[in-house]
Amino acid sequence: xxxxxxxxxxxxxxxxxxxxxxxxxxxxxxxxxxxxxxxxxxxxxxxxxxxxxxxxxxxxxxxxxxxxxxxxxxxxxxxxxxxxxxxxxxxxxxxxxxxxxxxxxxxxxxxxxxxxxxxxxxxxxxxxxxxxxxxxxxxxxxxxxxxxxxxxxxxxxxxxxxxxxxxxxxxxxxxxxxxxxxxxxxxxxxxxxxxxxxxxxxxxxxxxxxxxxxxxxxxxxxxxxxxxxxxxxxxxxxxxxxxxxxxxxxxxxxxxxxxxxxxxxxxxxxxxxxxxxxxxxxxxxxxxxxxxxxxxxxxxxxxxxxxxxxxxxxxxxxxxxxxxxxxxx
Ligand code: TYM
Numbered sequence: 001x002x003x004x005x006x007x008x009x010x011x012x013x014x015x016x017x018x019x020x021x022x023x024x025x026x027x028x029x030x031x032x033x034x035x036x037x038x039x040x041x042x043x044x045x046x047x048x049x050x051x052x053x054x055x056x057x058x059x060x061x062x063x064x065x066x067x068x069x070x071x072x073x074x075x076x077x078x079x080x081x082x083x084x085x086x087x088x089x090x091x092x093x094x095x096x097x098x099x100x101x102x103x104x105x106x107x108x109x110x111x112x113x114x115x116x117x118x119x120x121x122x123x124x125x126x127x128x129x130x131x132x133x134x135x136x137x138x139x140x141x142x143x144x145x146x147x148x149x150x151x152x153x154x155x156x157x158x159x160x161x162x163x164x165x166x167x168x169x170x171x172x173x174x175x176x177x178x179x180x181x182x183x184x185x186x187x188x189x190x191x192x193x194x195x196x197x198x199x200x201x202x203x204x205x206x207x208x209x210x211x212x213x214x215x216x217x218x219x220x221x222x223x224x225x226x227x228x229x230x231x232x233x234x235x236x237x238x239x240x241x242x243x244x245x246x247x248x249x250x251x252x253x254x255x256x257x258x259x260x261x262x263x264x265x266x267x268x269x270x271x272x273x274x275x276x277x278x279x280x281x282x283x284x285x286x287x288x289x290x291x292x293x294x295x296x297x298x299x300x301x302x303x304x305x306x307x308x309x310x311x312x313x314x315x316x317x318x319x320x321x322x323x324x325x326x327x328x329x
Contacts, residue, residue: 001032001033001034002029002033002034002140002141003033003034003036003137003138003139003140003141003172004026004029004033004034004035004036004139004140004141004142004143004177005035005036005037005038005133005134005136005137005139005142005174006022006023006026006035006036006037006038006142006143006144007037007038007039007040007043007080007130007133008022008023008039008040008061008065009039009040009041009043009044010039010040010041010044010054010057010058010060010061011044011047011049011057011197011198012057012060012197012202013060013061013064013197013202013204013205013206014061014064014065014068014204014205014206015186015195015196015197015202015203015204015205016186016195016202016203016204016205016242016245016246016277017145017185017186017194017195017196017202018145019068019205019284020184020186020245021144021145021146021147021178021183021184021185021186022143022144022145023065023068023069023070023143024068025143025178025179026070026143026179027068027069027070027071028179029143029179030070030071030074030075031074033141034137035074035075035076036075036076036077036078036137036139036309036312037065037070037075037076037077037078038077038078038079038080038083038133038305038309039058039061039062039065039078039079039080040080040130040133041054041057041058041079041080041081042080042081042086042087042129043080043126043129043130044057045122046118046120046122046123046126047118048118058079059292059298060292062077062079062298062301062302063288063291063292063298064205064206064284064288065077066287066291066301067205067284067285067287067288067290067291068205068284072301072304072305076305076308076309076312077301077305078302078305078306078308078309079302079305079306080133082302082305082306082309082310083136083306083309083310083313085136085310085313085314085316085317086129086132086133086136086313087132088317089132089135089136089313089316089317089320090125090128090129090132092320092324093128093131093132093158093162094125094128096158096161096162096165097125097127097128097158099124101154101157102124102125102127102128103124105127105150105151105154106150107126107127107147107150107151108123108124108126111123114198126151127150127151127154127155128154128158130151130154130155131151131154131155131158131159134152134155134174135155135158135159135162135171135172135174135316136312136313136316137309137312137313137316138171138172138316139172139174140172140174140175141174141175141177142155142174142175142176142177143176143177143178143179144176144177144178144183145178145183145184145185145186145194146183146184146185146194147185147194147196148176148183149176149183152174152175152176155174156173156174156175159171159172159173159174160173166323166324168323170319170320170323184245186241186242186245187237187238187241187242188201188202188238189201189203189215189216189218189219189220189238189239189242190219190220191220191234191235191238192234192235192238203215203216203242203277205281205284205285205288206285206288207281207285208285209278209282212274212277212278212281213274213278216270216273216274216277217267217270217271217274219235219238219239219270219273220235221235221236221239221266222235222236224262224264224266225259225260225262225264226262227262228260228261228262229260230262232259236259236266239266239269239270239273240252240255240256242273242277243255243269243272243273243276246273246276246277246279246280247272247273247276251272251276255268255269255272
């Protein structure tokens with residue numbers, strides 16, 4: 001049995017990248033593994049949400065998680081800030097995290113470049129907080145997309161460093177994980193890069209069919225292949241990549257063959273892709289709308305998760321305090 005921990009920042013609706021990168025297959029793991037799923041609302045503070053936005057986003061992400069198939073009776077689903085032990089472990093790990101290594105992480109450098117006016121210490125130590133989330137429950141596997149690979153490497157490093165420093169075998173070194181396959185990156189449909197909330201190119205689980213069709217039909221392509229078997233450009237490859245996760249293998253192969261023989265019509269490809277996305281998202285969207293309206297249910301789920309997560313966290317903090325040398329008189 002694995003101990004699985006995964007999280008999503010509460011900064012907006014869930015998109016196909018979140019769903020296929022970190023969520024979809026997770027659902028299958030709930031029965032046989034000890035799974036923790038949480039909403040990373042402490043992490044979202046690096047971008048300074050208003051109090052109303054903070055709460056609204058947590059609530060929305062919670063409803064979308066549940067709608068995607070997380071079962072609060074099987075997995076532990078909780079809000080990060082309901083478990084203040086996380087903040088303590090973060091503080092303790094910070095003492096052995098070095099400014100130089102934190103400054104060198106790709107996501108930190110990216111954020112400095114994009115928002116030079118908001119280079120706060122929380123951004124710098126973001127991977128430490130993430131490590132605290134993960135090793136708090138002594139995770140062995142962490143379902144994440146490709147973009148989180150480096151953060152996972154840091155989590156392993158901090159776990160190992162703690163063990164070495166105190167000469168214990170206490171924390172596992174958690175592995176990034178996509179269910180037997182390699183980590184994936186779902187691209188945007190704007191020609192390059194990944195799909196992301198801050199990239200403004202999200203295809204959201206909550207989008208209705210009309211919005212979805214419009215987004216897909218607007219996807220960037222190229223002027224089409226001119227010779228048989230010519231290499232696929234990035235923008236068209238992005239369409240194939242999304243098709244690979246939402247459509248049947250036959251459908252994908254059909255359009256790849258059409259491309260190879262120069263007979264492809266991008267309009268047809270997009271129409272098919274839109275319908276296949278709609279097939280995946282429609283049942284989830286309907287559940288989101290129901291669940292988001294049921295405050296009583298959300299309250300119950302959050303309380304249940306908080307209790308289970310705190311039990312696990314309290315045990316870790318107690319043992320970590322003993323290892324470090326905080327002793328009662
Ligand atoms: P976040 O909120 O940006 O994304 C949540 C999860 O979705 C994955 N993801 C993607 N996967 C494939 N293709 C994409 N285009 C794509 N976009 C997002 C992310 O890899 C991630 O798995 N730091 C994390 C949240 C976090 C966390 C944790 C995750 C905090 N503590 C502990 C795992 C374990 C984040 O910002 O993810």
